[in-house]
Amino acid sequence: MTDSAGLDATALDGSYPRPQLVRPSWCDLSGEWDFARDDDLTARVGDVRFDRTIIVPFPPESPASGIHETGFTPCVWYRRRVGRRELLAAGLGEEASRVLLHFGAVDHTATVWVNERLVATHTGGQSPFTADITDAVDVDGDNVIVVRAVDLPADVSVLRGKQDWLEEPHSIWYHRTTGIWQPVWLECVPATxxxxxxxxxxxxxxxxxxxxxxxxxxxxxxxxxxxxxxxxxxxxxxxxxxxxxxxxxxxxxxxxxxxxxxxxxxxxxxxxxxxxxxxxxxxxxxxxxxxxxxxxxxGLRSVAVSRDAFLLNDRPTTVRAVLAQNYWPETHLAATADALRREVELILELGFNTARVHQKAEDPRFLYWADRLGLMVWAETASAYSFDERAMTSLVEEWTAIVARDQSHPSIVVWVPLNESWGVQHISHDPRQQAFSRSIADLTRALDGTRPVISNDGWEHAASDILTIHDYESDPAVLAARYGDDERLRRMTEGFGPAGRRLSLADGAGELPVMVTEFGGVSLRTGNDADWGYSTANDPAAFERSVTAIVRAIATAAPLAGFCYTQLTDTGQETNGLLAASRTPKIPVERIRAAVLGRE
Incomplete structure (x- = not known):
């Protein structure tokens, strides 16, 4: 086998799809694949009519894929040929006798064949899977990989996050992501x-x-x-x-x-x-x-909480976070390696030390740059919108796989399996939903006991290590009064929050550190009637005044252990980003940075 001695995993260029388990030889299968739609789900592996091409790993809804069809796409098929050239690049040799086909993520249910031989099935749109294709592949000949992906647009029991169930995006939801959206690659390994x-x-x-x-x-x-x-x-x-x-x-x-x-x-x-x-x-x-x-x-580090502080390496550390949808106009939920690095760099340049990647388990290449450049991450998953047996099972299975994949990244400092009661919409009075929220939080602690866990970010906490609040009040004076006084904040945490939701469903909320983990959301009006935000500024000057005052009010509130501003970039019709969708700052970066750091 090829000796990987001397390969430094901390000095990669960011393209390797599995940055914490690296071998020197691998073959990236990104690029042009044959493509077909199967809207009535009737095609079979031997009779699919591949009539177009797609650029993998970009979803067919995205412009970068070359398809750019944003309507309902319940089933898609992919086909690619690989031969000895690809296998040699993947490390095929005398001692590397097993051939592995890796998928970073396929939304939502994938079936994979090689030379019409079934090699893998997988359910879960955010978690990786691997097919051992050794017995199906001809190492000297031409091999055909076929992938079928089923993603029913109206299914609210799967983990769909911000993917809209309506045909056109509305409110805070975006175009769907179907099929392959993270890297596909070949690797050859020894028998054991x-x-x-x-x-x-x-x-x-x-x-x-x-x-x-x-x-x-x-x-x-x-x-x-x-x-x-x-x-x-x-x-x-x-x-x-x-x-x-x-x-x-x-x-x-x-x-x-x-x-x-x-x-x-x-x-x-x-x-x-x-x-x-x-x-x-x-x-x-x-x-x-x-x-x-x-x-x-x-990375050597510890994470914990005390009654009034978030502790990194046993030292109080203020969490200065931004909500990151990590959605790009050209590639949607998918991203290029360069875009993932640049996203981390932008967040740091704006003065934030943390990203809350929202309703999405992000590509490990993003986490690599967070590790390397020094950005803390709140790791979250997409939510389902229904509370039923399939939704619960899906969350448990997919979240378990996500935690297993990402647990070694030092940048990840908090786990967030549920958000704003999505999928547990009646948690305030339904004992079953309360039990599920507690159980998914405790499961996370059992899988990884080294990080705090948020049982339900924003309100109605059943078993959280941090009490988090979502508050889209637009008056900075109200925010300063609400969060700048210990006694007033204590009364709120023991009762109802700004959204009219009870903040905690468990005893002991007063012993937890408090953070405002969604606030701001100011939209800069562009003249488009579809523009949406929690509040609106009519011109750049008004936008700067509103954003900087709101951020400063929260950033300087002494009782808070941290905050998370909504949001990093404009995303679709949700135009409340600090940056435009193109990643261009709407106001000078130094003004945003000063507000985030609590400076005048």
Whole structure:
């Protein structure tokens, strides 16, 4: 196999689709695929009439796809041919004997064939999946990959987030995303390979806990997993453990450098100094020969809350967040690698230290740049709009996969499985919906106990670690009075919030830190009757006055542990962004930055 020793996962160009489990050889299948619609869902794999081409991974609703059909699209088909050239690029060789076909995300139910042989089915529009196509592929010949994606436009039991169920976007909802919308790629691996890893730092014990999951045939009992972590080219921790014939292994690495209290903070990850430590994970035979090796990275940091503060590395840190829809006019929910990097850069340039990616589990390439450039992220999922067995099952299954995929990113500091009672619309009085909200929050804590969890962002919290409030009051004086006084804020948190919703359904709300996690939403009028916002400014000067005063009122409210402004960019008819949809600032960046930082 190709040796990945020396590959630094912290210095990638941002195009690699799985940035925390990296091999040097892979084949990107982005680009032109054959395409067909199947509106009545009657086509079969052998008789599809592919009459057009599409640019993957952009959804057919988007201009970048070359299709740009925004109406209802219940079923689509894709086809692409791959041959020995692609397989060699993916790492095919004597020791790399298994061929894997990876999908970043396909909305919503995908079926995959290779050479008309079924190789995978997957349900869940935001979570990745992999097909082992070894037995279906001809390594010396021409191979045909076919993908069918079903996404019923009116189905409100699936996790659809901001995708409109009406044919034309209205209010705060946007055009739908159907089919492939994240990278598709080939990779060749050994028969037994490293399938997944997670890395969690334990600051009080100066250690990193590494979980390794192996794929393929169970390794010999005398095989080893070796993990090493480095900084500036020097190994700072290394350990190995026998597999003992199991397909999982746990390694605890102690970092001697971190035992020196005077140097303790030098290696920590923070927004101002986002230190990432390269890591390598190897599967070895008893005599030390490598079976497989991957590169990764870890950020040393801890996240917690106290009664009145958000704690990063045990230090109070004000969360200065912006709501990011991460939706682009040309590509919709999909994005190019360059666009994902630029989005992180823009958020930081505006003075924010956090992004709340709204109603979307974002592409891991975005999280890579958040890790590397120092942007904290509140990780959220799309919501369903119905409360039924299928909606609950979908959220549990898809959210579990999202947490598993993203848990090693140091940039992620909060998990948000539910928002504004979407999908649990009667939670205030329905015990079943309350139980589900508590259970999804507790499931998240069970999957990853290292981060705070918001059980229902905005109001009607059933089991949150932070009390979050959504408030679109447009008068900065009212906001300053509402959130600048401890006693007034305490009374509100124990009762009803600005939207007329009870803020907490559980005891102990007064012991939680409070953040206003949606506010602002000022629209700059453009003359288009479809323009929408929570309040409106008639010209750029009025927009600047309104936005800066509202942001400053919240940013300087001492009782708050943080805030999240709505929103980063205009999105469709929702024209309440700080930036236009083109990512052009509506007012000078330095004025926005000063307000975010609470300066005059």
């Amino acid at each position: 390979s490293i399938g997944a890893i997670s890395l969690r730092s334990d600051l009080p014990n100066a250690s990193i806990d590494v979980e390794v999951q192996l794929a393929g045939p169970t390794p010999p009992a005398d095989a080893w997993v070796r993990v090493a972590v480095s900084h500036e080219g020097q190994t700072i921790a290394e350990g190995r453990v026998r597999t003992l014939g199991r397909d999982t292994a746990s390694v605890r690495l102690v970092i001697p450098h971190q035992l020196n209290g005077q140097q303790y903070e030098e290696l920590l990850w923070t927004p101002g100094r986002p230190t990432l430590l390269p890591a390598s994970v190897a599967l070895e035979t008893a005599d030390g020969s490598e079976i497989d090796r991957v590169s990764s990275y870890v």
